[in-house]
Amino acid sequence: MRAFAYTRATDVSGAVAAARDPDVKFLGGGTNLLDLMKMGVEHPGHLVDVTRLPLAAIEERESGLRLGATARNSDVANHPLVRQRYRVLSEALVAGASPQLRNMATMGGNLMQRTRCAYFYDPTFAECNKRVPGSGCAALQGYHRMHAILGASEACIATHPSDAAVALAALDAVVRVVGPGGERAIPIVDFHRLPGDTPQLDTNLRGDELITAIDLPALPFGRRSHYLRCAIATPTRSR
């Protein structure tokens, strides 16, 4: 792994200022970023740890519920208001990863995990338009039964692994971000990009922007919503 500097952000403006350096990446739970660094896919020169910023609150607001960007996946899944008013999100969160990973992973990091596939994850494959734009796609002629059916392009057929993002799209969530120019709000359906001919770009977040929260609007149907994952292994629910 490439050597990197580690600093802990103490305020949001300091974190955003540090991210003007393109060699900086924000560190949340690290469950995807650190793994990609071990594989040699990501190699930032400086990690800015944002997990101690005051962004972990889950707050009821007049317009709905605000999920802080550094709230852990397990805390959101277990929050009484999420369980009762946004069931689909609680169920989607516990459908993903493992209890250990959900204790580590943040909500902002869940959205920022890389759109990926096994060929992207393994630099011994020279062809990957996500890793090396213009190099081709090893998955197109490879073992690709787990790859994208919808939204794929000739350049890339990788998928985003987040179950939570699917629930957030159903709930019309809005991603709140802050950058050098101030705050802006990105509807969740505009947050992730389809690969097109620039699969190296996963999201419409700029490199110097930090996710601060995810807003859920008040939705009556959220109480009766569910998440059903069709997968090779699906757990049995208790009766």
Place this chain on the structure above:
Amino acid sequence: MESDLSVSRRGFLGSMVAGGVASTWPADAQRAEAASTGAPPPVQTALTINGQRHELTLDPRVTLLDLLREHLGLTGTKKGCDHGQCGACTVLAGGRRINACLSLAVAHDGEQIVTVEGLTRGETLHPVQAAFLEQDAFQCGYCTPGQICSAVALLDEIRAGAVSAATADVSRLAPAALSDEEIRERMSGNLCRCGAYPNIVAAVRAAGGRRAA
């Protein structure tokens, strides 16, 4: 039985690790080395591990797992996949189970870490450890420390009312019953290549029942 002259594998490895710790560079030397090569500086951090405070100067790349095993000689926590998939490295950080392999040690500054070595009280095994022995919940034992730390957290989570993918109605806030389906789902972050799963489920069920009694 071991004679006085025999050297156990664990004892030998332990002494090698202790030697490694003794030869760790002083912090000043590390900083000087970093400055002369342009490498990023080491980071000062303090962690409390199994009740003992450690003040450390670490390369930021050191994972919590490598800190435990390679720097502190706490080899109870195992390295399986090193990618957050097998759960062999499960420890408790601030009372919550995490994968130590996907966690930078410096990111845990100021936290309380508990490993499998920290579960016993003197000579008394933790109820989950005792249940694993009684129910024969392992074969080779490599995944067992992670399974045990995970099960300890699982029982705390159940009591706190946490949900899982096996929970029928997440909107009901009362704690879920400790059914076998709930145990299997909640232990799904810990793989066992020997396939001791039936007895692991029995051990978690027994430990849960015993603690509730």
